[in-house]
Amino acid sequence: MNPESAALATTVDPGHLTLLIVVLPILVSVIPLIASLRDVSAGWVTAAAALAVNLALTVALAASLFLTGDRLIRYEIGGIPVPHGIELVADGLSILVVLLVSLVAFTVLIYTRTQGPRGNAFYSAYLLLTGGLLGVSLTGDLFNLYVFLEITGLAAYALVASGDTGRGAYAALKYMLVGTVGASLYLIGVGYAFLATGTLNMADLERQLSAVGYGDPLVITAFAFLVMGLAVKAALYPVHTWQPDAYSSAPTGVAAYVSALVSTVAVYALARVVLSVYTVDFLDHHGDLQALVIYFAAVSIVAGSVLAVYQSDVKRMLAYSSVSQFGLIVAAFAIANPNAVYGGLLQLIGHGVAKGALFVGAGVFAVAYGARKVEDYEGIAHRSPYAAAAFAVLAFTLVGAPPTVGFMGKWYVGVGAVESGFLAVAAVIFFSTLLTLAYVVRLVDRMYFGRPTRNPLLADGGGDDAGDGQGVTHGILVVLAVAAVVGFLMGPFASEIQALVQPTMEALT
Template sequence: MSHLLPLLVTVPIVGALVPVVLGARRPVLSRRLTAGVLVGQVGLAVAVLVGVAATGPRTYVVGGLPAAVGIGLRADAVSSVFVLLVAVAAAALSLTVRTETTGPTDSLWLLFVAGLTGIAVTADVFNLYVFLEISGLAAYALVAGRRGTRAALAAFHYLVVGTIGATLYLLGVGYLYVATGTLAMADLRVALAGIGYDSPLVVTAFVLVTVGLGVKLALFPLQAWKPDAYAAATPDVSALLATLGSTIPGYALVRLVFDVFTASFLDAVPLVRGGLLVVGVASVAAGGFLALRQSDVRRLLAYSSVLQMGLVVLGIAIATPAAVTAALVLLVANAVAKGGLYAATGVLADTFGATTVDSYAGLGRDAPLTAAAVGVALVSLVGLPPTVGFAGKWYLAVAAVDARAWVVVVVVLLSTLLSLAYAGRVVERLYLAPAGHGVEPVAADGGGHAAVPSGDRAVAFVVVAALATVLVGLGSTALAAWFAPVVEGWL
């Protein structure tokens, strides 16, 4: 099964060449081949997951080079889930929500998949940077692909902030290499303990790496790029970014903290743990408050992601098995719910010209299936049973009580109230407000080109995503048990 690991990255990278070569001359063939690559990626991800279940974690070093300097790959019970999430989400969104495809955007879509998959399976910190850049550059270009100055400015903002974040991460990697002489995660775990966790070099590396990834997660106060990018992009791109753009860097942060620096580092440097708690609390409070102030639904959902990622950071700060499991489950929960919600915003914008909370008035009657799916996904963001969002918050609250982290308990409750407030605004307009007068569908970029999803396939994706929040929630105990061997090994 180990030989499948490099294929997870090389297949979408090589596949990205096909639309460039055939896109202009044979557009239909190019689209079909792109779809074939994405479906094949799902097959590879499933094969890796099944292999991990059968034989345990697998590793691979490209070219047989020493692990300390080679391109190392690793798949375990946790990373295989996120590899599958990337493959399924990218394929499903491409086959259902996308309506206007071109050779360049198909290539960027595949490169985005390759980069995020690489982040999930890489076994060294430098190549994690390389894959961050691949996925980041693809994301910037996908946002810029929408016509109009709004998308161009949002993509430029995204590019500048994302580049700063990646640079900070790379500086942190440089400090790690200077301190240890290795880039392999397994070797770093041992070497950092030998150097001493309170070494200024190690602490500086941790701060730089965390801040760099914090930009990708859009943690407060580094979140300003996200609402602009998500609101300016086409609905298919915003759904892709909302599902995966912060989820996989979030997994990377969890893995680096516990598989490289380890929980012992947090115990040895209480100031770092305190910093994570402050960032988590601030992200929850700021994300919820800013979401309440938004009239544009896509911006509201973007700020709600800031809140959700704040909860993930709180799980990291508590650093117990239950808390780390909560962080991982919350990442999955946010991904599934946001993918469906952003796809739904495209459906409602295409059909009714509705892009603001007020313009959703009465759509529960006009688009009952889509509105119901939106309501279920919002319930998951609030954290109510039986959704996966509830499971993540429950694990976090239990972990906080066990650790006597009463501030975190209060913040979890606060996050539920804030989420209920902004989600309640949307649900109230959908079902209780008088029907609005509606407007003609108009592209958000002001260019008059409504590149938005429509039809039964997009609605089907929205419904399936909503059902997935419930099904994964009902199976959350099994998901936590699946994560348990890796999480316990970290701690």
């Protein structure tokens, strides 16, 4: 950590940081809209400044969190004591998600500077979405989680429609209809949990639920609604239908941001509900329910990969691949032993980095050459060597080739699955990895071993060998390179990261 953030971490109560991180983007989000009244295009500058400050605050929070022994910072908003007040909680699980959100929000913003969409309203929604995502990651209250989930949803629907196509608006509407049903199901779950216990605070619920008894019908019904609602938000098969249209019709910057973070944070919320609120004891008590969730997620792993193999559109292929990846992560959290949970967490972060950057890469090739289908990628590596190299590394992160973070994540989940006796899940992970390899190799093989002369999109000299084609600025290449390096290096450093979050893992599992 740098000296500035170290000084900040020691002088300020780190609890205030959690609040500031959530509130800052939401408050600043009104500034671009106010600027619109005076015809000032202050959107990008405001958003960049706010997100840069937010990133610094997040790093400071992470630094002070890793200095605490139990890796736990709790902050009661407004000084109202829990369980009556709302609290924000930062621990080893949430801090990694918060870091991911802040980092991706800032880097994707760099991409949108040249590639759009532009306009003050876009940047307002962008900041609002960031605030919502950070709120979901940090809140320690079930109902507050619902509110942040809906803030996230509203901003995401608006952003998906922010392109100038009618298709985007239609995809956003479908996204919204399904997403709202998911959030409402979650809210019903919150209602049942409240009826059973009379509390909404997660830490308090953990105690109250076991006091009520895990066999209580209200407790079980609440679990079913909470998990189902968040599964819709996470786009698990078969409730994934909104997701490929939303990702492929949104402007590239939005697709990168939404695909990297929105479902990721929903899955994080699912992990919170299953591991923090319901705990491993509940899963042990209801082995059949646990198996149901795991096999439901396993179906998603296979179905997502199979559907991805059949896609000819690169963005849709990447979208279906998310269905599979989130199935894997949900299965990992439901297996709920230390290895599986850590693998799920690694995969959650690694997938966010890789998928967001792959969408940026797909956007780069679409702008530079008009390449959208798999066959359009023929020989593209000979024209855009740097972007293609980063794209290939990230694609292999998705497959789980060693030593990338994708490999380490799948490894830990696989080991965890075998430890808990879910051999079928381990087999599914292996099978799905083969399928992932199938569609990734199909793409990377064309990029590197196809001849650019045979590709009509490249024939008219679109782009030169040194400059990666028109529209590909150095900023975008830096974004891709950073993502590729992070995706690559998180693998070898997996055990160091594990040591950092170990106290949280012990508390959860």
